[in-house]
Each structure stands twice: as structure tokens, then as C-alpha cells.
Amino acid sequence: MSDNETLRIGVYVCHCGTNIAAVIDVEALTKFAEGLPHVALARNYKYMCSDPGQELVKQDIAEYGLNRIVVAACSPNLHEPTFRRAAEDAGLNRFLVQMANIREQVAWVTEDGELALEKAKAHVAGAVRRVARHEALQRQFVRITPRAMVVGGGIAGIQAALTLAEAGKEVVLVEREPSIGGHMAMFDKTFPTLDCAACILTPKMTSVKVNPNIKLLTYSEIESVEGSVGNFKVKVRRKPRYINEDLCVGCMQCIDGCVFTQAKFPNSFDQGLGMRKPVWVPFPQAVPPVPVVDPEVCLQIARGKCKQGCVEACGERGAFDFDQQEKIEEYEVGAIIIATGFKAFDPSVIPYYGYGKYPNVYTSLEVERLLNAGGPTGGKLILRDGSTPKKVGIIHCVGSRDVNYHEYCSRVCCMYSLKIAHLVREKTGAEVYNCYIDIRAPGKGFEEFYNRVQNEGVQFVRGKVADITPVANGSGPLVMKVDDTLLGHIREIEVDMVILAVALEPHADAGEVRRNFGISCSNEGFFLEKHPKLAPVNTANDGVLVAGACQGAKDIPDTVAQADAAAAKALAMIDAGEIELEPNTAWIDEEMCSGCKTCINLCPFQAITADEERKIAVIDQALCKGCGTCVAACPSGAAKQHLFGDRQIDEELEGLMNYV
Amino acid sequence: MSTFNPKIIAFMCNWCSYTASDLAGTARIKYSPCARIIRVMCSGRVDPSFVLKAYALGADGVMIAGCHPGDCHYINQNYKTMRRYAMLHHFIEQMGIEKDRLRLVWASAAEGQYLAESIDQFVEDVRKLGPLNWTGVWEDEFRSEEALEEIAAEHAEAMEVQA
Numbered sequence A: 001m002s003d004n005e006t007l008r009i010g011v012y013v014c015h016c017g018t019n020i021a022a023v024i025d026v027e028a029l030t031k032f033a034e035g036l037p038h039v040a041l042a043r044n045y046k047y048m049c050s051d052p053g054q055e056l057v058k059q060d061i062a063e064y065g066l067n068r069i070v071v072a073a074c075s076p077n078l079h080e081p082t083f084r085r086a087a088e089d090a091g092l093n094r095f096l097v098q099m100a101n102i103r104e105q106v107a108w109v110t111e112d113g114e115l116a117l118e119k120a121k122a123h124v125a126g127a128v129r130r131v132a133r134h135e136a137l138q139r140q141f142v143r144i145t146p147r148a149m150v151v152g153g154g155i156a157g158i159q160a161a162l163t164l165a166e167a168g169k170e171v172v173l174v175e176r177e178p179s180i181g182g183h184m185a186m187f188d189k190t191f192p193t194l195d196c197a198a199c200i201l202t203p204k205m206t207s208v209k210v211n212p213n214i215k216l217l218t219y220s221e222i223e224s225v226e227g228s229v230g231n232f233k234v235k236v237r238r239k240p241r242y243i244n245e246d247l248c249v250g251c252m253q254c255i256d257g258c259v260f261t262q263a264k265f266p267n268s269f270d271q272g273l274g275m276r277k278p279v280w281v282p283f284p285q286a287v288p289p290v291p292v293v294d295p296e297v298c299l300q301i302a303r304g305k306c307k308q309g310c311v312e313a314c315g316e317r318g319a320f321d322f323d324q325q326e327k328i329e330e331y332e333v334g335a336i337i338i339a340t341g342f343k344a345f346d347p348s349v350i351p352y353y354g355y356g357k358y359p360n361v362y363t364s365l366e367v368e369r370l371l372n373a374g375g376p377t378g379g380k381l382i383l384r385d386g387s388t389p390k391k392v393g394i395i396h397c398v399g400s401r402d403v404n405y406h407e408y409c410s411r412v413c414c415m416y417s418l419k420i421a422h423l424v425r426e427k428t429g430a431e432v433y434n435c436y437i438d439i440r441a442p443g444k445g446f447e448e449f450y451n452r453v454q455n456e457g458v459q460f461v462r463g464k465v466a467d468i469t470p471v472a473n474g475s476g477p478l479v480m481k482v483d484d485t486l487l488g489h490i491r492e493i494e495v496d497m498v499i500l501a502v503a504l505e506p507h508a509d510a511g512e513v514r515r516n517f518g519i520s521c522s523n524e525g526f527f528l529e530k531h532p533k534l535a536p537v538n539t540a541n542d543g544v545l546v547a548g549a550c551q552g553a554k555d556i557p558d559t560v561a562q563a564d565a566a567a568a569k570a571l572a573m574i575d576a577g578e579i580e581l582e583p584n585t586a587w588i589d590e591e592m593c594s595g596c597k598t599c600i601n602l603c604p605f606q607a608i609t610a611d612e613e614r615k616i617a618v619i620d621q622a623l624c625k626g627c628g629t630c631v632a633a634c635p636s637g638a639a640k641q642h643l644f645g646d647r648q649i650d651e652e653l654e655g656l657m658n659y660v
Numbered sequence B: 001m002s003t004f005n006p007k008i009i010a011f012m013c014n015w016c017s018y019t020a021s022d023l024a025g026t027a028r029i030k031y032s033p034c035a036r037i038i039r040v041m042c043s044g045r046v047d048p049s050f051v052l053k054a055y056a057l058g059a060d061g062v063m064i065a066g067c068h069p070g071d072c073h074y075i076n077q078n079y080k081t082m083r084r085y086a087m088l089h090h091f092i093e094q095m096g097i098e099k100d101r102l103r104l105v106w107a108s109a110a111e112g113q114y115l116a117e118s119i120d121q122f123v124e125d126v127r128k129l130g131p132l133n134w135t136g137v138w139e140d141e142f143r144s145e146e147a148l149e150e151i152a153a154e155h156a157e158a159m160e161v162q163a
């Protein structure tokens, strides 16, 4: 049994295969560790995180009575939990463990082996000194609210919500548009199988509507998020539809009844190619099948005067309510899945493509709507002047793979361009030119689809289009100037229609969403997962998960897979019933506190209050998140912190500075 | 050619800059090994006295790295870091320590490359200033050996689980 009267530190240096050992002399490091104060034993091993590695620690704890453990290996953000568990299995308090990050912060970033060894020694010495000051702590748990919120009602959000609901969990699904469905609802067909998007999506949308476990909040946005994993409080802003959702039966007669006989306002769902009335639904299969009133153009709301044909058409159902106000509702949830999707790149910022200037230049999303049977032209591919194009150019990588716009590949543009090429040929028989940089077709059945489209007679031109100019002044045909790198000369191809395969990019307000939910973004603005390989749906904020294109451009199969993964994570969390908190909270040493109240205003979580009677500050352990700002500010040293106290950090500092 | 390798202490907050340094590792970005990294949960945890202690223990430069303003995992604690940084700058100058020996860097979890470059830049700048040689100024405050004895004495108490 261990003898608790003396401090006995065990140090374990990991080779991590050759990841560490190839740069740092692990034998020398082990020897160095042996000589540090209170170190009873130092070893090195090939893979500390493996079962035999952990076993080694456990055995040594039992055999040599170790009562503090230092593991010099990878980042604590990776394997600290592993070694804490191992220590606990061996009967040692799990918080008497410290890691020295000699892989990510030394071996992988240092060229010179000598200097790497020096730095590793410093970090090991720091960890040894620090762990000597660690204290045994009790693990803290919080109960999890057994309800999840899904933010975003595209295919990712729909899938995640359904998976959770089917497992019997309550889900709150929030969508900012009047209907769920997202981008997928805009598409006609999906690659490479060419199944119709509506045929596979609308049944899912209906399932969302009828599932009693799902509370659907459309036309609603996130106002604020409070709390943390297990217990989030989310305020949702519900925009007024001016139609009572509970009374509306979705007959759509109000739209016919509207005093505007002509639909004359651009329908955003149709990318502005179709028109709508002030009272409208984005598309016929909308869920919920409840129209919205646009307050800016509705005569009753904007001017206070209208014959109200809509209200008349609604009749005794009485669903209209022009006095409806914005409402804030609060929901308590245990886990949150963010599935806010993407925005299509606006190509008007690239002057030489002439988007917005020449009417026959379209974005791929606009063309999706033209090809869609439910779209503004009933599925006919016609130009703005009503004619059918005979020659069509499709330009790949618009805004993608371009350091001026987005350096990344949007992953879906090649495939959807092939799909559009196929559909254009099928519907119009037009000659189609696909101008590409590389064709990227790495998915299941993708290469086969590429071959098929080639065999259908679509022309492939390998080269970047440098310029688009009209043949004559005005709105007629266009000339694409492209450097054909296979032929080795510049070609000028005359076409009636140009389709720009635009990039997928983060929403303009992704930054705000990210801040609201306390997560990070990658450089290009997509939400950052906790680990690119091992935690692809988790985020830096525990309990907040991501799924779909908001995390990075991806196609529908990958989105659905990721949505299910996020749902599974949320399920696991909720089913566990409770979750462990980091124990690094702050606390007040009552005898030292002078009651100066410096700390109180520093806490953004209102965890600190003044006990006026005793003239001291009190920290609520359930509210403290453990940042340590109050600890750093306390003038009398009364504010302390578990695991990150002055004594631990001071010792680490001394270790880092003194022993090399 | 003198190759003075300055001793740098870098405090990094767990959520952004420490993660960025992990990312620099994963991406195998090479940077100066002179920086010794201390993980804190938030840049707001960096007590100004830590910085002074680092100098007193022989550090030639101290870096504080945190999340970008507005991105702090604890809402806005890095604004407090910013204020302390201004105060510290003022303070160390009065004590005869060059301002350039203290640096504040904001690096998001995605900015491994930027963080590595910032460390290199800082090491370069401190290298130009030369050694600080502040060690010993506060000697009697740091009874390192005695402190160790104390730890050993307190150790048994620390083994008791606290709530």
C-alpha cells in the first residue's frame, strides 16, 4: 500500500512511436526526470496511452506507492482524461496527475534535437514541481436537461432532429426561414443518383411536423444562449408571421384572396427569379404549411389600410392577426446541435464574370430553381427573355480554389456542375461546355457519373475562364474566353447562357452565431470542430455540437452522416443523465478575504456575491466556470482556484525556469 | 556570432491559444524552442505577479496569449487581460524593464501558424534586447528550496479529498 506520508512522484515519458522519440532523446529525459525532487521513479515507454502503458502506471502506483503522476506525452487536451482514469483505477485521486505536453509543443515543432530536449526537460520539471502542489479533489457532476435543441432546419437539422426524436428525446428545432428544408428543398435533383430532392426530403419534413417529440419553431432566431453543457438556457426570438400557426390549416386561400392580383415581389426562395405576394409561402410543400405576411409590403401593416381579401378568404378560421408582435421564448436544453448550413457565394464581386451585369449570367442556385418543377418556370430552363438556350457554359470553381476569394475547394461544385450539365442536356438538348480546373469526383458513384455525363456529349474544357463579354451590346449571347490548357491555346466560346458554379461559404452572420454559442471558427469562417479527426462534431464548448455545411462545405450524404453523428453524441450525453464538470473552480479563503469586493464585478457569470454580514465574498461553485480572473485580481490572495491556483502555477514557473 | 537564446515564458489560455499551439504541433509548424508554455484556463488568470516572478526567475521575455477580443471562452475576461497588460507595460518600464519584453498576442484555435510566427517574432525581438539579468532582484522572496520542504510537509494534507 502507498505510504501517504511522503511525496512519491512517478514520471512517464512517452515515445509516441517515433513521434516524440525521433526528436527527443527519451532516455536522457527520463534520466533527468529521475533526478528531480520527490521523483520516486521515472520510466519511458513506447505508447503510454495504450493499455500496457496505462497498466504500467497502475502497477507502479500499487507497487511503489506513487502518489503523484506526471505523463510527458501529448497535449492534455487529448489524453489527460485517459491518465486521470488510470490513476483512479489504481486508487489514486484522479487530480493528482499532470501532463507535460512534449509532443505538440516540443517534438513536433522543434527542428533541433538538443534544444528540443532542453525544452522538454523544462516542461517535465515544470510538471513535476506543479504536481507536487496538486490536491485531491472530488469530482463534480451536473444533471443534464433531457432535451436537445437543433439550430437550423436544413437537411442536417432535420436529420438530427428526427434521429433524436425517434429515440424518444424531446427536440426543439429552430429555423429562421418560414419553412424548414434549407438549400436541399431548392434543388431539383441530387447527384450522382439523380433522385429528386423533394421526393427524398419532403417525407422527412412531414415527419418533423408530425413527430410529437419535436417542437418546431420556424421564422425564429437565436437571441442569446446562457448556461453550459447539460443546462443551457436559450432565448429564441419568434418573428411575427401575422398568422396564427395554431389556427391556420394551410389551405393557402389567403394568397388567392390577397388584394394584389399579381405576385410582384421577388421570392427569395426562388433566388428572386419568381415573384410572390405580400402573403406567401416559400414553396408549396413548406413545413409548416403556414403562410407569412411580409410587413414591408402588406398594405394593412405598412399603411394600415387594406380591404383585407386575405382575412376574408381565411373566413371563420380567423387565423390572421395583424397585431402579432415579436416574442422571446426561453427553452432549457441539455445539448445543442448547430446545423446552420451555408450561403452561396455572391459572384458579383468577381467583375470579369459579369454577374449582375449581363442578364444571361446565372448562379448555379438560380439554375437549380429554373430546373425545379416547382420553381418559377415550372421546370423549364429558359432565359430571362423567355427563350431556350442552345449553348450553355458552366464555369466551375467560382469563388473556390481562388486565393482572392476562398482558398478551399467547396467539394460539391464539380458534382453539381455535372448534374446541371446532364439536366440541361436532358431538358433542352443544348450544347454544354464545362470549364473546369480539375474534376474532383471522389465519392461513391461520382466517377461513374462523370463518365456518364462525358458520354452524354457534354464538352469539357480544362481551363479557367478569364473573361465574359457580350457578343453585341445588350442582353444577347456571351463569349467565354478560356485558356484551354489541354489544347494549349486560348478559346473563345459563344454561349447563350453562363452558369457560375459558386462556392459554399459561411453565412454572413456566422461570427455572431459562433459567439452566441461560445464556439470557434476556422480561418475561412466555418465552425470549428473540437478535433478534425477524433471529435468531428464536438466543439470547444462542451454540449454544443455541429453538423452539416456550417462546419465546412460538404454534400448531402456527408451532411446526413454528420447530423446522425451529432444526434448520437447528444443522445449519449442526455442518456448519461449527468455530466462531469472541470473541478478547476475558484473559491474564497474566508479568513483571508477582506471583503473588498474587487472580484465581484470581474465575474461575467454572477458567481460571486458579497456576504454583507460576514463581510466576505462567496463563490457559488455551481456557477463558477473556472476562468480564474478573480483569483488573479484578489489583492489579499483570498481567491483561490483548484488545480490552477497560485501555488500550482508558481511551482510550474519555478520548474520551467530552474532546472535546465 | 552570438546566439543568445532568450528564455521566454508564454502563458496561454486553454481554449484558443493553447489549442492553437497544439494545432501548430499537429501541422508540424516549426518555431523557436525558447518559449516555455504554461497553460492557464483563460488569459484572465494571468496574475501580473506571475509576469514579474517570471522575470525574477530569469525569464528574458513573457508572452500572454489569449482568445481574440470578443472570443474569450469566459465571455469577456480577455478585456481584463488587456487592461492588466497596459498596466504591466507601464509598470515594468518604471522598473527598468524594456516594454518589448512583455507581449500580448491574440490567437484563435485555428491560428497555429500565426501563433508560431508570433513566438518567433517575440523571440527575435527579445534576442535583440539581450539578456535581462533580473534574477536575484527578489531573491529572498523566492526560497525555492525551502518551498520544497514546505510542499513535502503539506503533502499529506493535500491527499485528503476536498469537496
Ligand code: FES
Pocket (backbone or CB within 6 Å): B013, B014, B015, B016, B017, B041, B042, B043, B044, B065, B066, B067, B071, B072, B073, B074, B077, B078
Ligand atoms: S479563454 Fe482565452 S482569453 Fe479567456
